[in-house]
Amino acid sequence: MGVHVAARPRRSSQTPPPPGVSRSALGTEAAVLARHATAVDLCVFDGDAEERVPLRRSAHGVWWDLVPDLSPGTRYGFRVDGPWSPAQGHRHNPHKLLLDPYGHAVDGWVRWAPAVYGHAVDEGGHARPDVRDERDSAPFVPRSVVVDHGFDWQGDVAPAVPWTDTVVYEAHVRGLTMRHPDVPPQLQGTYAALGHPAVLQHLVSLGVTTLELLPVHAYASEPDLVRRGRYNYWGYNTLGFFAPHPGYAAADHPQGVVDELKGAVRALHAAGIEVVLDVVYNHTAEQASDRGPTLSWRGLDNRTYYRLDAQGRDVDVTGTGNTVDLRDPLVTRMVLDSLRHWVQEYHVDGFRFDLAPALVRGDDDAYQRDHPFHVALRTDPVLSGVKLIAEPWDVGVHGWRTGQFPPPLAEWNDRFRDSVRSFWLADAAGAQRGAPGAGLRELASRLAGSADLFGHEHRAPLASVNFVAAHDGFTLADLTAYEQKNNLPNGEDNRDGHGDNRSWNHGVEGATTDAAVLAERERSVRNLLATVLLSPGVPMLAAGDEAGRTQGGNNNAYNQDNSTSWLSWRRSPAQEALLEQTRELLALRRELALLRPAAAPTPGPVAGRTRLRWFEEQGLELPAAAWGDPWRRTLVVLHDTLHQPEGAAVALVMHAGADPLDVVAPKVEGVTGWRLRWSSDGAPAGSPVAPGQPIQVVARSLTVLVGSPA
Template sequence: MTPGIWTHPGQHAAVWPGRNYPLGATWSAEATNFAVHAPAATGVTVCLFDEHGGEKRHALTEQSLGIWHGAIPGVPVGTLYGYRVDGPWHPESGLRFNPAQLLLDPFARAVSGAVTHDPAIYAHQLEAPDERNDTDSSPYVPRSVVVHDDFDWGGDAPMHRRWRDTVIYELHVKGMTALHDRVPEELRGTYAGLGTPAVTDYLKDLGVTAVELLPIHQFVSEPRLMENGQVNYWGYNSIGFFAPHNGYAASGDRGEQVTEFKAMVKALHEAGLEVILDVVFNHTAEGGALGPSLSFRGLDDRGTYQRVRPEPNEDDTPPPYDDTYWDVTGCGNTVDASNPHVLRLILDSLRYWVTEMHVDGFRFDLASALTRVRQEVDMDCHLLTAIGQDPVLRHVKLIAEPWDASMDGYRVGEFPPPWVEWNDQYRDTIRDFWRGHSAGIRTVATRLAGSSDLYADDGRSPYSTVNFVTAHDGFTVRDLVTYDHKHNEANGEDNRDGTDNNRSWNHGVEGETDDAEIVALRRRQAANLMATLCLSNGTPMLTAGDERGRTQHGNNNAYTHDDETSWIDWRPDDAWLDVYEVTKAALRLRREHPALRQRHWFEGRPAIKDGPKDLAWLHPSGREMTADDWFDESLAVIGMFVSGAPLRSPGPRGEQQVDRSFMIWLNGSGDSVTFTLPENEWVQSGEVVLSTDPDQPPGAAVKAGGAIELGAHSVVVLRQT
């Protein structure tokens, strides 16, 4: 498109040419530049809204490199805007342009308002999907915001905490403080609330070092949920990858959410806590081909979403285009990260959150979906390669959820450095051990020592495994020891949703009980799970509230519950504070003793001449495990000796590091076991420093050659004295 024909001398165009970068709305006192990628469009209009909802339209007359752009003078900060995009309506060819749809700017730094479910939000007619819907969607969709922020970061700078010193705490911004009585009421459930001392002091005292926030990119609820009066609470339905979700802002949604988010990050950093974002680039909130048209679909549907690959013709002529969406996310669409512009959006978004919002890393939801090249998983794909060479992104924390919703997407252990991975094999193995279903301890030992079978063969370190026993989806730790089966009736899907593979044990009664013996056993088992997690080699991730017995009453898929089902209950009345104390003690041991968070793999041989093995596995009789022991499927007790004299890894100046040695005993059986502390020439005495066995209290002294009775279903940690 060209600017057109002047009507008289001295005329000034209402929209200046502007420039095609940066994408989004860039404010200045003179004019605001708008740039949006819509390569197949025939016309793009910027729509500015006044305080009364009045709309003023400005046609963009410049297009270069597929980007429509222009500068509009006199646009105040906080102005609401959107795009209307015209072009061909050929759904069968992946072209769904409709100027009746008000579209969000994919690069908007803030979003105001929410989606109202109405037929107008669909570009097609619901009764006739091949026909364009001419109803104006603007009353029913959110709007982008012109943002300009001069936040004072002071001396805030990246901490770059080493992975081996990192303990992650996965939390939901709203759920963390919605019921917190020490957070001011007007700040509960918000970014500001998360940055209050009531939260930061608690997290520091617990001993975690990083918070991993469930999605905070602007998201909306799925139409199906809105029809049922439900919401998407977790937020895995993103539509704005540069905008902090406005529903978590106490201060407003006209750009105030940007400042509030930055203040939260600054407060968390001041408390020594890194901030990791859970990002959902694998799909968008627009769903399948018949989903709503909110942004990407109306700008570049064909370039944004992957389609099925048609079979080639026998005569080698190109097959006809097939508009069928290809979905390996389970959410209706799969973003095509191999498309150059989509790749640019993802990289620009990541850099924005690091450089402008000061976050410290990312956890990539369904990361395998983003590695697809011609629909095949490729660990040399454009995205991973670009991130690995990027001078900003290669130095932040990068966590992969190493699977997607397909069979071939399961890639645990395959992501390249510097990525670390969620390790679901750790989760399953440790759950099975503590419920008495491990069939021996061979795999248990591998998981405790850092999962070398998954990460050692390609030069990665033990911290590459992000160990967890629960996450936001699935049972909480309390529910893991309270329910054999899911109880998701409140989700409105007749208990069909959510996994049936819970690997849980109710200990004799389904659900809560007043039986004191069962309750005590459940609390001990919860403490066992938390202690094991915190003391395993690798990077531990705790789920918010597990340390104090949070329950979802057996719901293992509470993504629609923005209520007390999902929020942390901070009252002490029903809290499992004994589990909290064990978790805190385990994290303190991990923090104070480098022997328990080593960066090199254990080798099962001395780290110094004539010294003890750096790692030894002990049978309850006191001997080292034999080949027959490793294949004894009845064995449910294991002793893990970790030597601290010296550590294999040198210190920062090459110095030899010396720590205490530890013996960790885990009894996953239903019987008490008497184990013998082996006679040796290196460690002669010790003390109990952590215990879930009430008969072995912390502080009790032990000696080499002595025997200790370890109660059923319990953990005891001994430290050299």
């Protein structure tokens, strides 16, 4: 049940029970952290009727008591009295109904008061002219709900995909399924649609192994967005760390929401697909205390849950107004309990931590690599065994920490993203104009598994999650069609979103019918895809990029819950061709173990390890002086190893120059011949190439050669 029953040693009556609502031998108990409170009531609802049950016991900052039995479906919350002293960080107000931070489901939507916006509105944009006094929060705050976790998992087994075989597919619940023609209309955009056979078939046939879902924790839209008639689509605005977002469910009641998400995970597992959740523990939907709402944590204990300065003001390293304070052990416990909840109750396979440095800043606000949260992730018997991925930056001072997280965390590799975009797009555009580029050194470091970033503690290269496009930024296709962001539909006068995109429109900004421009763009997309999917590390695709999805140049579509963000499953012939090319590339990655090493490649022959060498177009190893040459646009990346059964070598011919070029196939010991396996210019696979024989590659193209063993 959402009231959980735990097998644990007998507890003293003076020791608090677990936070939230739980059952023990003593009966049903409610507990909540409210260190600075003077009184706490549990509020139980029967329709609109509210029964307040005082929690009479407190110790170590936790208030608790035996309460009436709360059956599944019971709606409840808390009211907390205590000091109102903003300068000291205290914002208690017993008029406010507060969500349980440990609530396992949420019923209702946050409604914004008319005193602030002229009329009350909710997530659906519905006006409420008849609301009561704003001091009474009952019309405005949803309720926590007790649920039954007795789900039939039908022998569910986690796919447990090794990191070497992992291919991450980042998707939004609604965006992925909202327009799928084979999903029944009543299920489109829901958890249930994730487990629909048509969606599963696409993921399996594509060859991805791990579905990374944008936030599914319950969340609320920011009041300023709602005032402007817009809503938070991405969901990075958490309302409850233990509850699934009800807006993504076909079910219309909290128990159904919980079961529907579990059913989706069960179906994905049965298809061999892992589920990783993008989780937002760095901040909450309460925003800054001087202008944001009081929904849960702020009213319970603002000074404990949030990072504040000496004047009681929020320390914001997240860009949202507040920062959750994991310096406090009980706040850290809340996050760890939430993570274990999703693994144990929902069977998820891992997490991607949004703005991860914000979680591990110490007393001096600096990044703390040995932070207790890191220690806990590494040692926890549940969490240390799942996939853990950090977004290794926040918006605070010295917030960029790529490569600095400890194991077992992998990291989004923005250095890979930027160098690959630069080589194939920004520098290629420069080559078209006769301008120098950045050289090859940075690109080669990324293609080598980013050992310079992840080479410590045996992390490289599987700690590097390689990508060139994600939910945040241009889509893969838009990188090749836009040099300027087009975010006007977001309602922020195009001020939002990144300006440094390293993109190239190939001579025409935006949509075009010019066949030559379209052909160039399509080849550039294939170059980018191949580089991500055939490089050491863990590749990640953003949903729809496998088929050339566009957002019309919007690189910050966080409030676009519409066709801008939803995948279209009606594809042009060119998009169908790209989809097939993506499948071929992923099949090639599965076939060639050389391209997915568990350990960092070495420059020399080591049994069982991939050897990585670099050649220039004449078939000779690249001289040291060439690495800094800003005019060099061609690199042959050679992977080989001793005792490799399926082939002696793999060579990637990467040519970003503006003109065709003859490139000599390298002469490599143990290789008697090369065979062309894939090319972004559409050259037929299977063509034999002798060592030392030149092959012509077209401008801006990537060619894959596989060597035949002696």
